[in-house]
Amino acid sequence: MTNPAIQNDFSYYRRTLSCNRLNNPQLEAESEVNTEMANRMSLFYAEATPMLKTLSNATTKFVSENKTLPIEDTTDCLSTMACVCRVMLETPEYRSRFTNTETLLFCMRVMVGVIILYDHVHPVGAFAKTSKIDMKGCIKVLKEQPSNSTEGLLNALRYTTRHLHDDTTSKQIRALLQ
Template sequence: LQFYCSNVIAKAWNAVCPLVAKLKRFYEFSLRLENALRSLLEALTSPPYAPMQHLEREQALAKQFAEILHFTLSFDELKMTNPAIQNDFSYYRRTISRNRLNNQQLEAENEVNNEMANRMSLFYAEATPMLKTLSNATTKFVSENKTLPIEDTTDCLSTMACVCRVMLETPEYRCRFTNTDTVLFCMRVMVGVIILYDHVHPVGAFAKTSKIDMKGCIKVLKEQPSNSVEGLLNALRYTTRHLNDDSTSKQIRALLQ
């Protein structure tokens, strides 16, 4: 029996180590995304151009911004539907902690030691870890660039949201989409910039004074098949800051129920 248990434990450990190594690579990638996002925001908001002028002049950078948001929402949707990620990582942490108490060190700790495991644990504890990283990066960008009017950042985000909404709801644009992946790309980018806007704007994206047409954006999402947008609607419900503020109309709350 002891041999059988040891064999099972060894198999479980050998199975979980490659998964933890992969989780580490995604965590480190999130740090690179954070730096990239801040650089892109600086390029897309710096004077003397208005947000729309920036997006027209710097289309390649705007596309990279959109690609980051697309990946972020894709990753977080997968993470939310895979609870095994945190279960496996919790098992890994318990194992290395138990071995440390026994003055043993496992080979896997050379790649993911206790300090790294603690940072990764905080990252994966978030419901939407990549989006949380980008939201924090955007907030930090605004707070550190005090000479840059906050409107320069929020106008850039609201302009991108408007462009995506128009592309999704206008037949002339929709007929150019050759596959559903393009529609999903636009939806993810739209939701991503709405969430970033809501984190950095003083009253958020849902207030009447918001420059984002939230009713139109939500309506566009709800016109799509429910299996492709439920994760995006949940992101608006649970990762925004101002949805439950008094300034949010009952109609918008009802749309997101």
């Protein structure tokens, strides 16, 4: 999401490789990436957040294939992880333990990632009032951080969630993400 040039660069690589294969047919066997793998990589990078999309699809598939496991088990785990990350970021006594900015950024990324997964897996999503995730608190924690490290994360919440624009989402949460 923060580096859209990857798709363009990869397209350029594929065009160059295709031209080289026309000039030298034996190149297919010698190339680092065969045509099928290049096609799959291109579809992967076509997503705004390819890894998150893959995780979301895998989690949704897991929930749908394991009907004997209650969906609440999965969503409770995700909401707990989001809550733990939020508390680690907003509580001074916990936050003082993390002096490395990379650790704080990791906590923010995990929090946003599990919110998006929760939103994709839970029937009403993460933004509903009945959600077990404190969305106002999570968004406020993100907004309190330096904007250069959180703008991409806020954009991920804005553009990769399923239920942000549902009628069940409060206007306050929508306003926080504007």
